[in-house]
Each structure stands twice: as structure tokens, then as C-alpha cells.
Amino acid sequence: MSVIDSFRADRGGDDIVLALLDNMIWPILAITIIGTLVLVPQTFNNVRSVELLLHSSVGLGFLVLAESVCLISGHFDLSIGSIAGFSAMFTALALSPSNWALFSSPALGVLTILAVAMLIGAANGIMISKLGINPFLQTLAFLIIFEGAKIALSSLPVSDLPEGYTTIGSTPEIAVGALLATFLIVAFVMKNTPFGQAIYALGSEEESARAVGINTDRMIIAVYCLSGLFSGAAGLMLTGYTTTVSPETASGMVFPAFAASVIGGISLFGGRGKVSGALGGVLLLGLVQSALNLSGIGVAQIQAVNGIILLIAIVLYNTRSNIRSRILTAEASQ
């Protein structure tokens, strides 16, 4: 056996550890399901309760997708929640007969919410790539601007929306199906297209990606457009789920979205993680939320639990990064 062969054989164990670290959401999810079955069994009472669990996670799921693509590209987006809320409010007012009444076609409504959200995402991308603004500051500014703009548009809930528009988000089969289909498509694109691989390259080393010929500015704009698009889809689903858009729609959802992405194995520094893992993160958060709701815990306490979950996600991420760098340092010194 050559030196290199023995080196590779030794590395087999490390490969398994690294693969486990990258996919640890699934054992965590399994343990949480078992824990929930024991402590709050009514969470899985019947098919309807599971359906409700999945349905209530759809809005968050699209926001997790938005954040995950951004994180993989080495960027992040604090404004996803406010983009979802603003685009939902804007479109609701445009559709509502008692408000702007600009149009009544549900299809046009869907196009409008997605287009508005994508345009805001594109603005994020252009500011960051072309003007060199720090992504944290840029998206924080948009978080504040569009959160304020949403309330400025209407401080009252808008509920007289066309049925065809809200059906997408209010029908569990359609909403959950759309979320799963979108996750599947994005996972496929990320893995199997040059575009997806360029997003990973961008997140791994932006300078290197530029040096090898990837148009990094264009990629950054595309990533924020996607982030905006999925945020718009989240706004659409949240609108349908409650059949109303209120000034509270999608508020405060950016942090659970971060938590789900990171628990799902998406790297905070880009270049690593699978969209399928992020879906695991969505299911985990949805499950915890349902279990907490059913166990009679108050809204304020649930908020605190959300914070704890985010903290656990960050600790897990750090542990994973530390183990990973320890393995790689050991490899390099061999």
C-alpha cells in the first residue's frame, strides 16, 4: 500500500465524521420526533394534525429557502421577512376592492407579489455587488425600510382578497406541494447546474470564483433576486394561510429562518450545505412550534424558545466548524 493509499484509508473515518456533521439535521429531527411523541403526543394525533403542522410551516419554509440560497453564496439577507410582508401588503391593497382595487385577477396578483419581491431582492443585489455595500448593512436597511413601508401602506389588516389568490396558500395540499416542489427544484438546480455550482463557488471563495471567470456581480444579483422571489412566495403563502394580510405578516420571521437554515447544515460563511438539509430545519422548527402550541405554552414563551433554538443552532454550527477544522488541520499535518 502506497503512502497515499494508507493516507486515504486513514481518511475514511474522517470522511464519515464530516458527512455526519454535514447531515446532522436528520438525526436531530428523528430525536425531536421521538421526544415530541413522548412529551406532546397530540402533535401527531392524526393525519389532520400532521397536515396542519406541515401547512403552518410553508411560509417559513419559503423564507428558509430564500435565506439558504443567500447563505450558500456567502451572503445573507436580513430583509427576507420584510420583503415577504411588504410585497404581500402591496399586492393585497392592489387586489382589494375596498382599497386600491387596481386589478382583481388572482394570476396577476401572484405575478405582482413575486415581481415586487424579486425587484426588491434585485435592488439588494445591485447595491451589494455594484456599490460594494456590506450585505449586513444593506439588508438591515431594507429590513427597516420595508417593515416601515408595509405599516405605512396600511395599519389595518386587508382581508377582502379574491379567493383564487388566497387558495394557493390556504389549501394545504397546494401549499405544501408547492413548497416541496420548490425545494426539490432548487436542490436539483444547486447540485446539477453550472449556475448552482457557481453559487457554491461564490460562497466558498468570492475572489477565487471571480479569478476563474465567474461573473460574481451577476451571480450576487441573481442570488438576491432568488432570495426576493422566495420571500415573495412566502408572502403569498402567509396571505393564503390566514386569508388576510396584516401589518404583522412575516414580522420577526427572519431569525427562525436563519435558525432553520443553520440547523439544516447551511454554512454561515457560505460554500457549504444542502437545500435538503434546510428543509429538515424547516420541519424541525415547524414541529417544535406545533408541539409548543399544543402544550399550552404562551406566545411570549414561544418567542423565547425560538431564541433558544437560534442559540442552539449557532452552538451546533460552531461545534461542527471546530470539529471540521480540527480534522482538516490533522490531515494537513500528516
Add this chain to the structure above:
Amino acid sequence: MSTTDSTSTAAPEASTETLVHFENIKKQFGRLVALQDIELSIKEGEILALVGDNGAGKSTLMNVLCGVHQPTTGTLHYEGEPVSFSNPSDARERGIETVYQDLALMNDLDIASNIFIDQFPTRFDAGPLRLIDWNETYAEAEEILDYLNLDLDPHSEVSFLSGGERQLVAVARALSFDPQLLILDEPTSALSVAGTELVQDTMRQLREEGHTQVVVSHNFEEVLDLADRIAVLYQGEIADVVSPEAVDKRTLTNLITTGHR
């Protein structure tokens, strides 16, 4: 300072065909003159070393050749034609590939993806919708690694590799474009002795197979051992173009530090 016509110091092994000719190249950044009066030829199949002190203009000259910088005045000739590269992609289209000192590798990606990141083999190609053919990607990566005598699994992450292996993955990526001219910027500066040997063996192999190489290096041993000719830059000008057999370390040091032998 003497400016020597490079064609007068041809290495015996190298072809006499000129691949690149810098004609009276000058490059200025604001008031700073980084290069001037550059007259230099690179012949097919040779290894030309570019040496010089910090700030002598080695990197600027390399960047003019690979399209990062455009000359302020003068003409770059490639295969006998005047060319103007406005970016590295233009240079790539003509067959010039560069391996930068920082290697431009993506640590989180595997070896095959690093090699083909900007030109994956595809199994479906309809404009913007293209699907990567992963079987072909790994097979071709394996082929290039075999060609470089590298016993590496193309599925391995680049972050696992040693310095020499990383350097050669960067070379493999450059070779995947089937370049006529390979520019290597300080290829061994950060490597162990074993890594340096690995890279130098590969450079010799590439020369045997007819690849023209330009090496920017600070390493005298490497330059004297590997290069067919050595172009010494001093304060933005060509101080001399010499054959390694015709100089020793002291002469080279004098040329680098004073511009004279």
C-alpha cells in the same frame, strides 16, 4: 541597464517559433511607470522565467500577458498577430491560462468541481438551462489528474489537500482549457520541499509535451534548474534575458538588485 533581444538567447531545446512578443510595451498607473520599453519574446515550448525584485514589474508584465492589465502603449503580439486582451477571458480564448499565486481554488468544492467550475461537461444544454454531466466531469478530472501523475480522488475536497497537491489542482484546471501558454505565478513559493519537487516535475513534464510556460519566481534554484531562459526585470525594464547555463546566482543577484551583471 542593457536591454537584450530575447531571440539571441534561445535555449537549445526550445522551438524557434515565437509565440508571444512584447513590442515596446509600457504600462503606467497614474504617474507610476510600472513597465517601459519592454521588448521580449516567448518561444513555443520553452519555460521562460520572469525574475526581479519586488516592484520590478514581474506581476504587471504577467498581468498584461493574461489580460488583467492593458498596456498603456506598445503592442502585444500573439502567434504573430497584434492582440488586445481586455480581460482574462480574452486571453483564455487565445489559449493563455494563468495559475495565480493564491491558486484561486474553492476549498469547499471537490477537486473535479474546482477543475471544471467554469466549463462543466454538460448532458443537456439549452441556452441558460444546462445540466452538468457529473460522470463525464469526474472521468475527465481523473484523466487530467492521471496525466499529471496525481494519485488523487476527484471527489476529494480541496481543503484536504497538501500545498503541492493544491498547486497541481490549479495547474490541472488551467490544463483543462488545453492552453498553449501556461503562466505560473510563484508556483512553489509556499510549498514544502516535497511539494516543490512535485510541481517542478510536472513543469518539466509539461515542457516535454510541448506546453509553453512562463514562470514568475523568486526562487533562484528553481529558475536556474528549470528555465530555458531567464528574463530579469529591474525597475520596470528588461535588464537582461539570459540562459541559465550562462549565469550563476551571483550574476543573477546583481542583475536583480542593480540591473547590471
